[in-house]
Amino acid sequence: MTKDARALLRKIAPAMNSYGAVLAGGTGLALRLSHRISTDFDFFTPKAFDSHGLTAKFRRMGLSPDVRQADRRTFIAIFPESKFSLFQYPYPFLETDSFEGVKVASALDIVSMKIAAITQRGVKRDFVDLYYILQDMPFQKAAAALTTRYGTAISTLTIGKALVFFAEAEDSPDPVYIGEGVKWETVKRFFEKHVRQFVLDLEAAYSDCA
Known part of the structure; x- marks a missing residue:
């Protein structure tokens, strides 16, 4: 993970935790195995969410997301440091750890x-x-x-x-x-x-x- 992506992760951690979101995907795995570079943040939450509210929350943090998709189940945006996704996901996670304040899938x-x-x-x-x-x-x-x-x-x-x-x-x-x-x-x-x-x-x- 790049230094800038890591800084972004720390910044968005409180917002992700408020949704009970878990980081998975290639970046979640790369944090565990250190096998490849991955800077896409793929988060999964059991909760429905307000994409417009999330956009506003990011902007209040001083971030400028380029929103590509925004509805009640999917939010996808591009930041200079990383591509970001939040998906409503009905399946519970078996185990999680913490990295830079966010939950990471096992x-x-x-x-x-x-x-x-x-x-x-x-x-x-x-x-x-x-x-x-x-x-x-x-x-x-x-x-x-x-x-x-x-x-x-x-x-x-x-x-x-x-x-x-x-x-x-x-x-x-x-x-x-x-x-x-x-x-x-x-x-x-x-x-x-x-x-x-x-x-x-x-x-x-x-x-x-x-």
């Missing part, structure tokens, strides 16, 4: 969100983030986290296919790594090698929660 929470994101779109950064998480997290634990958050709403077939469908991701930009980073071909081979076992673990987790 790897268990982020792994399930990354899997869900990959079923909806294909971008390299999501595959890369999931790859790094799964280097230290057993597949069974990731599968259990997914079912805890979403139940059986996403079929194992959909997830299995998405984890080895790279066509869309090929056209997306490479992440900016801290240090050497992993090669894209290594990421693809990892999922191709392990997708069958992950689907089996997911089916077992689905069976347990049935």
